[in-house]
Amino acid sequence: MTTPAGESDASAAAVAPLAPPDASLTLVAPAAPAPVVATQAPKMAPQVPSAVLPELDAKVEGFMSALGSTAVGSPEFAQQAESVRTMGDDDIRRAAETSNRMLQQPVKALKDGGISEGSAVGKTLLELRRTVEDLDPSQAAGAKRWLDLLPFGDKVTDYFRKYQSAQSQLNGILHSLRNGQDELTKDNVALNLEKTNLWASMGRLNQYVYVAEQLDTKLSAKIAELELTDPDAARTLSQDVLFYVRQKHQDLLTQLAVSIQSYLAIDIIIKNNIELIKGVDRASTTTISALRTAVIVAQALGNQKLVLDQISALNTTTSGMIERTSEMLKDNSAQIQEQAASSSIGIEQLQAAFANIYATMDSIDEFKIKALDTMSQTIGVLETEVDKSRAYLDRVQAHDARNAAGTLDLSTLPTS
Amino acid sequence: MGLKSWLGRRRGEEQAAAVPPAPTEQDILAALNRVNAMLAEGNAPPVITSRVQRIARTIRDTLPQLRHLGVGTIESYSVMATATDYLPEAVGGYLRLPREWADTRPIDGYKTSLMVLVDQLELLAATMDKILDAANRADAQALIAHGMFLQAKFGPPSGPDLTLGPTP
Numbered sequence: 290m291t292t293p294a295g296e297s298d299a300s301a302a303a304v305a306p307l308a309p310p311d312a313s314l315t316l317v318a319p320a321a322p323a324p325v326v327a328t329q330a331p332k333m334a335p336q337v338p339s340a341v342l343p344e345l346d347a348k349v350e351g352f353m354s355a356l357g358s359t360a361v362g363s364p365e366f367a368q369q370a371e372s373v374r375t376m377g378d379d380d381i382r383r384a385a386e387t388s389n390r391m392l393q394q395p396v397k398a399l400k401d402g403g404i405s406e407g408s409a410v411g412k413t414l415l416e417l418r419r420t421v422e423d424l425d426p427s428q429a430a431g432a433k434r435w436l437d438l439l440p441f442g443d444k445v446t447d448y449f450r451k452y453q454s455a456q457s458q459l460n461g462i463l464h465s466l467r468n469g470q471d472e473l474t475k476d477n478v479a480l481n482l483e484k485t486n487l488w489a490s491m492g493r494l495n496q497y498v499y500v501a502e503q504l505d506t507k508l509s510a511k512i513a514e515l516e517l518t519d520p521d522a523a524r525t526l527s528q529d530v531l532f533y534v535r536q537k538h539q540d541l542l543t544q545l546a547v548s549i550q551s552y553l554a555i556d557i558i559i560k561n562n563i564e565l566i567k568g569v570d571r572a573s574t575t576t577i578s579a580l581r582t583a584v585i586v587a588q589a590l591g592n593q594k595l596v597l598d599q600i601s602a603l604n605t606t607t608s609g610m611i612e613r614t615s616e617m618l619k620d621n622s623a624q625i626q627e628q629a630a631s632s633s634i635g636i637e638q639l640q641a642a643f644a645n646i647y648a649t650m651d652s653i654d655e656f657k658i659k660a661l662d663t664m665s666q667t668i669g670v671l672e673t674e675v676d677k678s679r680a681y682l683d684r685v686q687a688h689d690a691r692n693a694a695g696t697l698d699l700s701t702l703p704t705s
Numbered sequence: 706m707g708l709k710s711w712l713g714r715r716r717g718e719e720q721a722a723a724v725p726p727a728p729t730e731q732d733i734l735a736a737l738n739r740v741n742a743m744l745a746e747g748n749a750p751p752v753i754t755s756r757v758q759r760i761a762r763t764i765r766d767t768l769p770q771l772r773h774l775g776v777g778t779i780e781s782y783s784v785m786a787t788a789t790d791y792l793p794e795a796v797g798g799y800l801r802l803p804r805e806w807a808d809t810r811p812i813d814g815y816k817t818s819l820m821v822l823v824d825q826l827e828l829l830a831a832t833m834d835k836i837l838d839a840a841n842r843a844d845a846q847a848l849i850a851h852g853m854f855l856q857a858k859f860g861p862p863s864g865p866d867l868t869l870g871p872t873p
Contacts, residue, residue, distance in 0.1 A: 412724065413724055416724045458724070460727040460777075461726040461727050465724050573777065577775075
């Protein structure tokens with residue numbers, strides 16, 4: 290009698306021991322970002338698109354010519370100076386508020402994100418460890434000796450019965466592991482949206498930095514020129530306008546650095562989440578693989594049908610397949626039974642499968658410790674940076690009599 | 706059962722509440738009914754209702770197959786999560802918005818909230834269809850296997866026939 294090729298392959302696969310999944314799971318915690326130096330910020334931030342440059346230059350020119358046509362010390366002159374003071378205030382404030390909010394993100398990730406013990410994922414992994422320890426075939430070393438000494442009997446049956454009683458718990462664990470992956474993915478989507486917003490706001494700040502630099506150059510030249518003819522006017526211009534331009538420049542750079550720092554911090558959280566998703570995925574697969582092994586071992590050792598919800602597909606097809614093939618290949622059935630009972634698949638394989646689960650959970654734990662460490666470093670750096678921008682917020686709030694729609698307002702320009 | 710494992714079990718039972726049990730078929734059906742109630746309550750437009758009903762029908766058809774897929778598989782999780790989380794979340798997000806605004810105001814490029822929701826529902830429907838198809842296919846395999854078995858047992862031998870005819 291001939292056997293269809295697929296059928297014989299399938300039965301061979303059902304009897305052969307399952308190859309353990311790749312043993313080495315390495316989860317890499319990303320390193321904490323170094324503090325961003327304010328003077329380097331414009332180079333790191335999204336560059337000013339060259340298409341916008343003429344428009345920015347025109348703004349600067351417009352301001353310079355308006356300044357030139359007003360008498361130093363006149364009310365119009367004061368208005369000009371005011372528009373420097375309020376330049377980009379809205380954008381700076383918005384960016385500062387964003388980074389303030391962003392500071393909450395790593396703190397939140399540290400407190401109840403995936404890497405913390407108190408998170409849903411953390412609790413589920415803990416629960417998985419407990420359940421697995423309870424089922425572990427090597428946990429009671431005595432059990433193995435019993436297996437060796439006694440003819441396969443009640444001990445084996447008792448052992449595999451544990452699986453059945455742990456079923457609903459395992460279902461809950463597997464479900465909530467996948468749930469945890471969903472949560473982490475949702476977090477990452479939200480963080481990516483924040484990243485996009487932050488990117489746009491950094492682009493805008495960088496445009497203001499460009500304007501401030503241009504104004505600084507032009508004003509300095511003009512003041513140098515005036516110093517020869519009208520030293521008083523030069524001094525007023527320097528005190529009432531150039532001073533504020535430079536202060537604004539500094540504020541912009543500071544805020545830009547803070548924004549970049551937040552941006553880098555978000556990246557760290559996203560990367561951590563991705564690693565954790567990988568780890569949780571491995572935890573589920575190793576668990577299912579161990580259950581699968583248990584079903585086969587139960588069949589082999591105790592000739593006992595172990596029906597588990599988690600892998601019922603395999604269970605029905607496997608046992609069905611063995612039965613069906615043994616009926617089909619009547620002469621081969623003895624051999625199949627023998628194979629099943631041989632040591633090629635036994636407690637050792639089950640122990641290996643459990644070792645895999647432990648290895649996975651250990652590497653997740655190890656990752657968590659490292660990730661928690663870098664996360665607190667990230668928060669430390671971000672906190673000092675955000676404090677700097679808070680100083681700005683306080684100053685602006687004190688000086689709130691401002692003209693929001695000054696001539697140097699860039700809020701209508703595209704950012705990229 | 707050793708003392709240690711007994712203690713371990715006790716500890717496990719105490720902690721069992723930490724991990725909620727996986728949703729049962731009843732939970733899934735109840736979740737689908739809740740979505741229906743949400744739609745009726747929110748007076749959702751027919752474009753939405755019809756699509757949600759189609760997804761719900763596919764999920765109901767898939768439920769009996771979940772047992773064959775095994776609870777631990779990603780497919781059965783997707784079905785459960787669609788019924789209990791993804792679908793209510795999508796529909797709820799739309800229904801929470803002022804209707805006029807949601808149907809006319811573009812929020813994602815040129816797409817209104819309604820269009821965004823329709824896209825999400827289409828994706829969910831396609832995914833559910835795919836899972837149902839895969840589950841049915843797995844079942845059909847059993848039919849093929851059984852056919853092969855019957856063929857092997859009762860069918861004409863596929864090799865050269867060595868059976869002797871009836872003795873004359």
